[in-house]
Amino acid sequence: MSVQDLEKIFQDAIDSEIKIEPKNWMPDAYRKTNIRQISQHAHSEIVGMLPEGNWISRAPSLKRKAILIAKVQDEAGHGLYLYSAAETLGTSRDEMINDLHSGKAKYSSIFNYPTLTWADMGAVGWLVDGAAILNQVMLCRTSYGPYARAMVRICKEESFHQRQGFESLLVLSQGTEEQKAMCQDAINRWWWPSLMMFGPKDSESTNSDQSMKWKIKRKTNDELRQQFVDMIAEQIKLLGMQLPDDKLKWNEQRKHNDFGEINWAEFWAVVKGNGPCNKQRLEARRKAHEEGKWVREAAMAYADKKANQKKQEAA
Amino acid sequence: MENKLIDHILHLADTTLILAQRNAEWCGHGPILEQDIAITNISLDLLGQSRNFYQYAAILIGGDTDEDKLAYLRKEREFKNLLLVEQPNGDWGQTILRQYFFSQYQYLLFEKLQNSKDEQLAAISAKALKEIKYHLRWSSEWVVRLGDGTGESRSRMLKAIDELWRYTGEMFVPAAYETAVDIISLKNEWEQKVKTIFEESSLPLPENVFMQTGGKQGVHTEHLGYILAELQYVQRAYPNSTW
């Protein structure tokens, strides 16, 4: 069969919503795009553990501590599901982790912002997880089977993440003056970075959008961002707080909220490694990996030793 | 009698809370993703146990106290946890060994506590026992793996034994409030079990080590103050707030 034939079969499958599975023929670029996107998604989960893990030891009640530990641990699980999905495409976790540590592979920029107060745990859950969930729900229908299945599992587990964040802010918003101020401050700091999570504007892209054609991604950045703004603009009323954007206003004609311009210079600065925490985040990951090396080696050495003993006994 | 029971419950609560706090420090920093998740699970189990104990202690104490007041507003000298659990994580080997020593002890102890005359204490212990059984299995397997793994892992385990052994004696010296169980009687079995695991991993059992004590009476190592400073910070910075 010619490559053109294979490509046609492949695109026909995608067009009729048939999932692509690991052993199916796929264009090289499709494989590469998926490896990149899934592994970067995985890295985002793993690096994303750090800003929230930062508050586990200081969570203000035992209940909140348990919730936070469970949530950060879920993120480890989600990273693991995603690495596994990427591994079906012929890469290895070791390789992906090396790409993260060398700075070659990226992760979501949002995690390069610091978590400064306890209220940030609520804001991250509500805004950051809220933004992530919109992407993730869409990705449950992505065309690559293992990725879609990992996302279904993740979405099921994620549903408590955003809820706990909002509930945590709700308590602060009904608390003391200091708690209210802490709540508003966290929203102020996390709002714009959350909007940046959806990526550059659609108009920035001139080329044909292959990812949409391949149904890896099914909604545009701007569509998702608008959906997010509309959702949050309603929810914040329940908190009695403000979003830090004086251009935010309901547009009756569009039936959507208008909102202000994102600071794209900041967006690119953070992507390029100049966010407040880029350096610390990567260093924390490298350190964990390097310090774990002897542990991984010892476990493998022991397993090999035991397997050999078994062989000898059998012989 | 009632005060003794309260102190005993608080000792059990503090010990599980502090170890949960220590293990949770690994969250996001484990040697491999799968084990990051595993140690965090153990942390969550222990935190759950401590909450059960604090809640029960709060009922016994009465008034307006609750689990958070007991965990967040008592001071260094009031904490009754074992010295072992407040020791720093060190490397993975030290964390594993600390968990193993404790789980082995906790297993034997809770087997007795589940038959305690105090129904609530018995119920909490019986529930926890299932978790402990798994912690014991997981940590003892890791001790063997590291003890009998590579040259490096073995020497790290030897160092961990050197760091931690001196905090194990305290477990079997009963405090005045530990009347529900004959703690001393657990010592022999604990040593036998540890000996078996150490033999399997070709690690030597230390002899004639001077044992540190005091945790059960609130006289701690210097580490506890820092743990509490972090643990209690928000509650103390914003008193009388709901979270």
Next chain:
Amino acid sequence: MNIQIRKFYYGDIPEEKSSASTYKTEHDTTAWPLWEIFIRSKQGLDHKHVGSLHAADAQMAIENARDVYTRRQEGVSIWVVESKYITASNPEEAGELYEPAVDKIYRHPTFYNLPDEVNHM
């Protein structure tokens, strides 16, 4: 295929925008093998493939699966098998493997028309 993908998505930032790094990475000499995990969600049901993970040996694979895939009571039994021992059928052989079954409609109960009076069949 020579299509440049220029869009940026959550978790998908193109690598040409990367910052340079001088960090030297070191590959593990012995990475833990990959295991496929199968979980029985409830007594009476089949084990179902749920994903994979890394572990040094089978025992550890079961424990890791317990921690990774049953955090929310998703299972009562776990199977693990090292991924390299799975043999998969080839999708290109789908025609000869599965299509011959398509016209054997007499294997299905709905193929047979019976009078309404026949119950329990």
